[in-house]
Amino acid sequence: MDLKQIHDLIKVVNKSNIGEISIEDKDGKVTIKQKEDKITVSSTPVYASAPPPAPVASAPAAVPSSAAPAAAPDNLITIKSPMIGTFYRRAAPDKPLMAEEGTEVSLGKVVCIIEAMKLFNEIESEVKGTIVKILVEDASPVEYDQPLFLVQPA
Numbered sequence: 001m002d003l004k005q006i007h008d009l010i011k012v013v014n015k016s017n018i019g020e021i022s023i024e025d026k027d028g029k030v031t032i033k034q035k036e037d038k039i040t041v042s043s044t045p046v047y048a049s050a051p052p053p054a055p056v057a058s059a060p061a062a063v064p065s066s067a068a069p070a071a072a073p074d075n076l077i078t079i080k081s082p083m084i085g086t087f088y089r090r091a092a093p094d095k096p097l098m099a100e101e102g103t104e105v106s107l108g109k110v111v112c113i114i115e116a117m118k119l120f121n122e123i124e125s126e127v128k129g130t131i132v133k134i135l136v137e138d139a140s141p142v143e144y145d146q147p148l149f150l151v152q153p154a
Contacts, residue, residue, distance in 0.1 A: 003121065006030055007082050010144075077127045079149040081142040085116035089138045099149065103131045111149060114142060129153040 013021055013032050022031040081087070089097045089112055099111040105125040112123045133150040136142055 003083070006032075075152065076132060076150045077129065077153055078147045079111060079123070079125060079127070079151060081114060081144060081146045081148055082123065083114055083116050083121065084144050085114040085121070085142060087136045087138065087140055087142045087148065088113040088115065088120075089134075099131050099134070101131055101134060104154075105129060105131060105151065123148070125151070127151050127153055 009021065009023070009030070009032055012018070020031065020033045022029060024030075089099065091098065091113060098113075099105065105111060106128050107125060109125045110122045111125050111131070114121050114123055129151040131149050132152050135147050135149060142148065
């Protein structure tokens with residue numbers, strides 16, 4: 001199961017009255033539990049002949065941050081973090097910034113990377129437009145659904 005499918009499941013569980021859902025496939029097992037506006041995700045890889053695996057990830061509820069913006073103006077679209085991890089604006093320390101204020105973005109353009117458990121996940125823009133504000137400092141931790149960029153749609 002890929003990350004997009006897991007995020008879609010989280011959204012479905014969050015919008016419904018489902019308390020818990022578990023899905024298992026050849027790559028592993030994903031369990032999503034909902035308790036009072038809090039979603040916990042745990043993923044367990046399936047091993048052919050290994051000791052029982054430990055839970056791989058646990059996503060606690062987002063903690064309000066004093067650095068979070070109050071509200072985006074109505075005409076701006078927010079690109080949010082699809083996961084918990086560390087936010088990076090460059091693919092590598094010697095590489096150029098992927099997005100800056102004033103950068104034109106198109107649908108599917110990589111705007112940042114979020115590192116989660118030693119995996120570097122490219123975050124793509126879901127909107128076409130211009131980045132007007134970057135809301136997170138480079139190499140800082142981010143929470144699930146935390147606003148990262150404000151985009152003026154084209």
